[in-house]
Amino acid sequence: MVAADLLVFDMDGVLVDVAESYRETIVQTVRHFSGRDISRDLIQDYKNQGGWNNDWALSQRILHDMGLETRYDTVVEEFNKLFLGTDGTPGLVNRERWIGGPGLFERLALRYQLAIFSGRHRYEADITLLRYAAQVAFNPIICADDVILSKPDPEGLLKIAKLNPGKQMLYFGDVLDDARSARAARVPFVGVVARGHSRRDEVFELFRAEQAIAIIDDVNQIESVLK
16 A cells, blocks of 8 residues: 555546547547548557557557558547537547546545546546536646646656645556656556456556556555555
């Protein structure tokens, strides 16, 4: 068990199940431009390489690896139509599922400061947080808009540390870039790997190599690693 004052959470895969939102949007974006379907395991394989925290860039890279050159802004436009919805069509963001059980974060907030460091843009984060956690005081919330360098760069965690001098931080993430960001910032890292994850053993080994202090199945087990 570990002592901490400030719990920092990644969003996707930690606070929110994004299998049918972000991951499905990558699948549909690639299909739109290529006419081909890709598997969720292929997406995870890229994530396990590190450096693919930006799903727009990842979609473009998958298309590139298929032999298709697509402008980045064109990929972003199509991705956002699918994710956010357009012309009255609901976006895939509506398929997200909040992972934390009833009262979990309210209970944690009695003992710890809660914060977020996510690769989402602020408007994307706000959609989900207002829907599922409007009553939870995450502070600060650091998103892609707030940093120059994205994960695995530690800029976001270092910003949170600067805003909270002297506080012992703990970062919870679900992909290699989260672990590498934490290690670069010298912040203890707890990996989150769902029990049904298709690459569970591989992700476990990646987290161990990045010196994760613990690995849990989901955020509802968080109290088992806290003093």
